[in-house]
Amino acid sequence: MISLQNLAPLRWPSGPLEIARREKTEGFDPAIRQTLERWHEPEALEILKDTPIDCIVIGWAAGLPEDAAQQRSASRLLEAARRQNLAVVGWVEGSADPRAAIAAAKTAGLAAVAMANFKGSADLPVIAWSDRAGVPWDSEAAAVAITGNVWPGVSMANDGADATSGPTSVPWLDSNSWYIQMASARLKPPLWVMFDPPGKGAVVPGHSYVKAICDSAAGGGRWVISLDDHLRAGLAARNPAAEQSWKQIAAAARFFKEHAEWKSYRSLGLVGVISDYTGGNFELSGEILNLMSRRDLLFRAIWKSQVTAEALAGLKVLVYADAAPLAGESRRTIADFVEQGGLLVTGPEWPADGRPAPPDFPTELDVRALGNGRLALARKGITDPYQVAIDTQLLLSHRHDLVKIYNSGSSGCTRFTASMDGRTALLQCLSYADRGGLPTIWVRRRYRSTRLWTIEARAAALLPETSEEYAGVEYHLPANSPPYLALEFQT
Amino acid sequence: MNVNRREFMAGLGAAGLSLVQPPRMRASAPTAPVAIARCKTYGPEFLAAAGKMFDQLGGMGRLVKGKTVSIKINLTGGETTRLDHLPQGRTFWTHPRTVGAVIHLLDRAGARRIRVVEGAWAWPASLEEFMLKAGWDPDLVLGAAPRVELINTNMPYKGKTPYTRFQVPRGGHLFPAFDLSTAYAESDVLISMAKIKEHATAGVTLSIKNLFGISPTTIYGDKVPLDEPAPIPYAGRGEIGHAGSRQPPRSSPPEKDPTSPRDGGYRIPRFIADLAAAAPVSLAILEGIETIAGAELPDGENTRAVSPGVLVAGTNAVTTDAVGMAVMGFDPRADRGHAPFETCDNTLRLAEELGVGTRDLGQIEVVGTRIQDAVFNFREHDGPRQVRRRRRRNA
Numbered sequence: 001m002i003s004l005q006n007l008a009p010l011r012w013p014s015g016p017l018e019i020a021r022r023e024k025t026e027g028f029d030p031a032i033r034q035t036l037e038r039w040h041e042p043e044a045l046e047i048l049k050d051t052p053i054d055c056i057v058i059g060w061a062a063g064l065p066e067d068a069a070q071q072r073s074a075s076r077l078l079e080a081a082r083r084q085n086l087a088v089v090g091w092v093e094g095s096a097d098p099r100a101a102i103a104a105a106k107t108a109g110l111a112a113v114a115m116a117n118f119k120g121s122a123d124l125p126v127i128a129w130s131d132r133a134g135v136p137w138d139s140e141a142a143a144v145a146i147t148g149n150v151w152p153g154v155s156m157a158n159d160g161a162d163a164t165s166g167p168t169s170v171p172w173l174d175s176n177s178w179y180i181q182m183a184s185a186r187l188k189p190p191l192w193v194m195f196d197p198p199g200k201g202a203v204v205p206g207h208s209y210v211k212a213i214c215d216s217a218a219g220g221g222r223w224v225i226s227l228d229d230h231l232r233a234g235l236a237a238r239n240p241a242a243e244q245s246w247k248q249i250a251a252a253a254r255f256f257k258e259h260a261e262w263k264s265y266r267s268l269g270l271v272g273v274i275s276d277y278t279g280g281n282f283e284l285s286g287e288i289l290n291l292m293s294r295r296d297l298l299f300r301a302i303w304k305s306q307v308t309a310e311a312l313a314g315l316k317v318l319v320y321a322d323a324a325p326l327a328g329e330s331r332r333t334i335a336d337f338v339e340q341g342g343l344l345v346t347g348p349e350w351p352a353d354g355r356p357a358p359p360d361f362p363t364e365l366d367v368r369a370l371g372n373g374r375l376a377l378a379r380k381g382i383t384d385p386y387q388v389a390i391d392t393q394l395l396l397s398h399r400h401d402l403v404k405i406y407n408s409g410s411s412g413c414t415r416f417t418a419s420m421d422g423r424t425a426l427l428q429c430l431s432y433a434d435r436g437g438l439p440t441i442w443v444r445r446r447y448r449s450t451r452l453w454t455i456e457a458r459a460a461a462l463l464p465e466t467s468e469e470y471a472g473v474e475y476h477l478p479a480n481s482p483p484y485l486a487l488e489f490q491t
Numbered sequence: 492m493n494v495n496r497r498e499f500m501a502g503l504g505a506a507g508l509s510l511v512q513p514p515r516m517r518a519s520a521p522t523a524p525v526a527i528a529r530c531k532t533y534g535p536e537f538l539a540a541a542g543k544m545f546d547q548l549g550g551m552g553r554l555v556k557g558k559t560v561s562i563k564i565n566l567t568g569g570e571t572t573r574l575d576h577l578p579q580g581r582t583f584w585t586h587p588r589t590v591g592a593v594i595h596l597l598d599r600a601g602a603r604r605i606r607v608v609e610g611a612w613a614w615p616a617s618l619e620e621f622m623l624k625a626g627w628d629p630d631l632v633l634g635a636a637p638r639v640e641l642i643n644t645n646m647p648y649k650g651k652t653p654y655t656r657f658q659v660p661r662g663g664h665l666f667p668a669f670d671l672s673t674a675y676a677e678s679d680v681l682i683s684m685a686k687i688k689e690h691a692t693a694g695v696t697l698s699i700k701n702l703f704g705i706s707p708t709t710i711y712g713d714k715v716p717l718d719e720p721a722p723i724p725y726a727g728r729g730e731i732g733h734a735g736s737r738q739p740p741r742s743s744p745p746e747k748d749p750t751s752p753r754d755g756g757y758r759i760p761r762f763i764a765d766l767a768a769a770a771p772v773s774l775a776i777l778e779g780i781e782t783i784a785g786a787e788l789p790d791g792e793n794t795r796a797v798s799p800g801v802l803v804a805g806t807n808a809v810t811t812d813a814v815g816m817a818v819m820g821f822d823p824r825a826d827r828g829h830a831p832f833e834t835c836d837n838t839l840r841l842a843e844e845l846g847v848g849t850r851d852l853g854q855i856e857v858v859g860t861r862i863q864d865a866v867f868n869f870r871e872h873d874g875p876r877q878v879r880r881r882r883r884r885n886a
Contacts (some may be wrong), residue, residue: 361616362646362723394616398623406573406626440576442626471628476576 004055004112004127004143004190006260007087008253010048011196011226012056014039014077017070021062027201032229038236040073042080047235047246049084052254056081057224060090060113061101071104078108087111089127102126114145127192132179132282137186145192145224146183150174152215153208154432173432175413178289180219181267182277182301191221197228204228206245207483210252210455211432214484217256218415218428220263225249252484255455262486265417265426269298270316270400271392274334276304281322284385288319291389294412298402309333317343317396321382325349339371345392347381363391404442405429425489432483439485441475447489450475454485463487520849524548524856525805525814527865530780531798533580533588537780541589542596544804547858554773554806556601558679561608561642564590565685565701567787568612570625574789574796579625582783582796585684587627589778591635593684598636607632608674610645610704613712615723618643644672645708645724654707654720656744657769661845663747664761669769670710670720670743680773683808687779687799687815689869690787692733692755693763694831695819697812698775699838700787702766703732703759710739717741732762756827756835764841767808771847775811777803779818784872792875799867801860809839809848810855820868823850830870 013022019036022028038044048056058074061067081088090108092101092115105113106124114127116134118141125142132148155172176193183191193216197204209225216223227235227249234242256262271292275285292299302311304322307330312318318334320326326334326346338344345365354370364387365376376395382388403416408431415428425447429439451460452475463475475487526544530537545551564585573579580586594605611621618641622629633639647653655676658668675681683698690696706728709715713726719742730736733755738745751757779801785794801818805811813823816839822829827836839850849855852862 361620390615394620398620401623404571404624404626406571406576408571438573438575440573472626474576 004125004192006190006257007055007222008052008257009055009057009089009192009222009224010053011224012039012058013232014044014058015070015073016066017059017062017064020064020066021059031233035229035233035236039232040077042076044236045077045080045084045086048086051246051250052257053225053250054085055087055089055111057089057091057114060105060110061092061094061096063093063095063097067096071108075108078110082109089114091129092116112142128189129192129194135183135187139187139189141189143190143192144183144187145194147194149176149179149193149195151195151198152176152212152432173294173412175215175290175293175432176221177215177219177413177415178293178301179286180216180221181299181415182286182289184220184263185301185306186277186303193221193223194226195223196226201230202228203230206248209245209249211430211483213249213252213256214428214430214455215413217263218413218430218484220265222256222263225253252455255453259453259486261419262417262426262428265419265424267298267300268314268402268416268418268425269300270314270396270402271297271299272302272312272315272318273299274302274304274307274318274320274330275322277301284321284382285319287385288321288388291386292392295389295393296403296405296412296414297389297393297396298414298416304330307333309336312337312342315342316400317345317392319388319392320344320346321385321388338373338375341372343374343376343395345376345378345388345395347378350375350377352377359395361394363387363394365391365395367395402444403427406440406442407438423491425491427487427489428484429486430484438479439477439481441477441487442472443475443487443489444472445489446473447491449490451488452477452485453488454482456482460488520809520843520846521807522849522851522854522856523805523807523810524858525803525807525811526858527814527818527860527862528802529800529860529865530802531800533586533592533780537589537802538592538595540802541592541776541804544802544859545596545600548774548804548806551596551600551602551774554600555597555680557603559604559606559677560597560602560680560682561606561674561678562590562593562597562682562684563701563705564607564609565696565704566609566611566621566625567696567704570612570614570621572789574783574794577781577796580627581781583686583688583788584625585686586778586780587622587631589776589780590684591631593682593776594632594635594639598638602636602680604638604640605636606640606642606674606678608642608644608672608705610707610724611643612645613708613724613726614643614645616643616646617641642672642674644674644705645712646672647707647709647720647722648673654710654743659765659769659845661768663765663768663845664841665746665751665758666744666762666765667747668744669706669766670739671705671770672707675705675770681770682774682776683772684776684778686782687777687801687803687819688782688787689785689819689831691790692835693759693838694833694835695812695816695821695838696787697777697815698772698808699763699767699812699842702770702772702808703728703763705766705770706732706762710743715740733759760836760838760841764838764845764847767842767847768845772808773806775803775805775808777811777815779803779867784869795872797867797869797872799865801865801867803865807848809842809850812839813848813850813852813855814857814862817852817862818865818867820866820870823852 090105090110090113112125127143128139128141129145354368357369368375418425526547528540530540574582619629654670655673685701688696708724709720713730715721735753779799784797803815816823
């Protein structure tokens with residue numbers, strides 16, 4: 001069985017099956033057909049030479065009449081892939097017969113198949129794929145691929161003219177990072193993140209692909225890179241602009257492949273968000289994570305089934321917004337957390353013990369002092385994730401900030417993690433704006449040494465620590481710093 | 492002219508009464524002395540310079556002893572914006588150490604209660620939290636004296652009367668009255684402590700422009716309800732203050748003439764002149780140790796960090812700002828179309844018309860460093876945008 005742990009996969013739409021599917025979509029034209037045909041030829045794999053891409057994901061079976069033609073016609077492509085030492089994953093969907101698809105894949109020499117709702121065993125690695133609503137959280141598949149994600153970036157109006165804004169009037173960001181962090185906290189197999197570039201024939205610049213790769217990787221996942229029609233056509237035609245974009249994409253993919261260990265780092269966030277992340281609870285708690293991420297409120301997603309004193313170590317705040325009251329050992333563990341000095345933000349089901357301790361800002365929360373800690377109870381229930389994110393951040397207080405980023409372009413979605421042995425800390429920042437900035441990064445703690453990593457300048461550089469009049473340590477990054485950068489700290 | 496405190500007190504005539512008599516009580520634009528000092532650092536040098544300036548102005552004791560003093564600082568814009576890598580206090584915000592030093596001097600002069608006030612932009616919580624988010628150490632302020640409070644006056648003031656109505660003497664230019672945080676009504680002494688800066692809309696940011704931030708964004712901010720103040724601030728003051736695209740909630744006085752120009756260069760100078768008349772400043776402190784040139788906020792290559800190394804202080808906002816403008820290399824009597832008011836009206840003229848103070852340098856006694864020895868010409872540090880604008884105008 002191949003290991004899917006650190007593959008760098010690429011969606012490889014090609015052949016009769018993809019053509020049959022695309023023919024039914026708006027905007028399909030002969031040029032797209034030609035590209036799909038050309039990408040089914042072995043020569044198309046040339047673009048993968050000298051890149052970190054070591055896995056392609058091709059359409060394999062969809063329960064359509066073209067399935068057989070697809071599998072038959074792919075033989076030359078598969079042979080070329082073998083010669084290039086590429087793993088090939090067959091994507092199975094629709095009403096395709098899973099057993100038949102697996103058998104055909106095994107015969108054809110595929111490394112694995114990806115299919116939804118597969119149960120039982122197979123003599124070929126199976127990647128379990130699903131949308132966000134149906135993730136097989138306890139799967140022991142070779143990997144779990146999740147669809148239904150967003151294209152990361154500043155959310156634009158429908159006509160593309162302006163950025164849309166969120167409740168804070170600042171541009172809204174689309175990011176999968178919070179979701180990946182949540183999913184990674186539960187899944188054992190590697191997580192593949194599935195999404196495509198914006199549709200309607202949009203031309204997507206190379207740097208947007210880089211951000212898409214970074215957004216997933218910083219969260220701890222791996223985007224199955226998916227190229228738009230223009231770029232695939234351009235690559236097939238050896239268009240220089242397309243090749244330049246491809247180089248950017250490959251560089252980003254290589255960077256994260258070389259830093260695969262970063263995916264195992266744990267969040268240093270001080271806020272734990274506990275939920276079963278299912279149904280309505282996912283809608284609410286997931287959005288809380290999303291909005292906390294947007295506010296750079298560093299969090300740790302904690303699955304309800306994983307609540308232990310050890311899992312809560314290092315946290316200062318817990319948020320529990322699920323509909324069902326906490327019970328049993330989880331409840332006792334959380335009560336102890338509060339007693340020992342923590343803050344619990346939750347709904348009205350939790351008893352209003354302790355004495356009132358109203359904060360110095362307006363809030364619907366009934367804040368109470370209890371033991372050495374505090375309770376913040378939403379008397380009318382928790383319904384507004386935006387308010388939960390704000391109130392939680394204020395109740396925690398910026399006095400406890402671990403990181404501040406100035407001039408970040410578009411702020412939010414910063415990740416601060418540490419290796420399991422605690423010797424290395426990692427701050428990953430991604431500016432979703434297209435313009436470069438002159439960022440200053442402030443961290444509370446003074447580390448023994450610091451290295452700056454960027455995709456463009458692959459050598460790690462030691463940054464001078466700047467003595468400032470305020471507490472903490474500042475790092476002054478160069479002008480026009482790239483959108484993604486990582487500071488690696490040694491303790 | 493250099494005078495020590497004793498000479499100054501002995502020479503106090505009618506002008507000296509401005510120390511104890513609110514400007515609104517005077518029929519015509521009054522004058523008051525203004526002190527200038529050179530200062531290059533924020534530590535002990537600032538403390539000594541500020542103390543000397545206060546003495547030159549007649550001493551703080553008679554102004555603040557036994558009084559509730561509010562220091563309106565200037566924390567404009569977002570809390571995570573910087574000019575290059577420089578902390579905000581070194582460019583476009585009041586510096587926390589200067590705030591701490593002034594608090595120390597006020598405490599020493601016998602102030603009963605000292606409040607640091609600011610309408611923190613779109614910020615739904617305490618001023619202390621805002622400072623913490625920005626990277627300030629609030630203890631530099633809170634620890635400078637006993638009984639120091641921080642108040643975000645963009646938030647409804649605690650208690651039964653969150654807002655108090657302030658009438659504008661002589662009817663005002665734009666608004667006849669403002670509803671401001673009751674914290675300002677509880678102040679016996681209002682101090683406006685500003686950075687010396689240019690301003691993209693109003694020409695200059697000095698002690699009067701600094702008052703824009705006392706208008707609560709729960710009433711004068713964007714997206715506020717039509718009938719009553721918002722419970723928390725949502726955004727800046729673009730709609731009502733700058734554009735005039737809507738009126739404040741019906742619970743507050745509307746502007747006098749909704750058909751007047753909807754142009755920021757017309758509106759903002761009138762808005763802040765009205766505020767200066769409605770909430771008179773008892774002490775204006777302009778700090779230009781380090782600051783920003785080109786605009787009031789970082790704007791790429793159009794703004795530069797500069798180090799004028801100068802302080803200006805006075806007991807009348809208009810006279811102090813007039814001297815401040817002169818120190819910046821501008822003529823405080825300049826009309827619209829002339830620097831720094833190329834695209835706006837002169838706030839000082841408008842405040843003068845309301846009887847706040849005179850902008851006529853010939854009528855203002857300057858103590859300490861002479862103007863000509865303190866001048867730092869901001870326009871010599873123009874960015875490309877200002878140069879283009881000036882070329883267009885000259886053409």
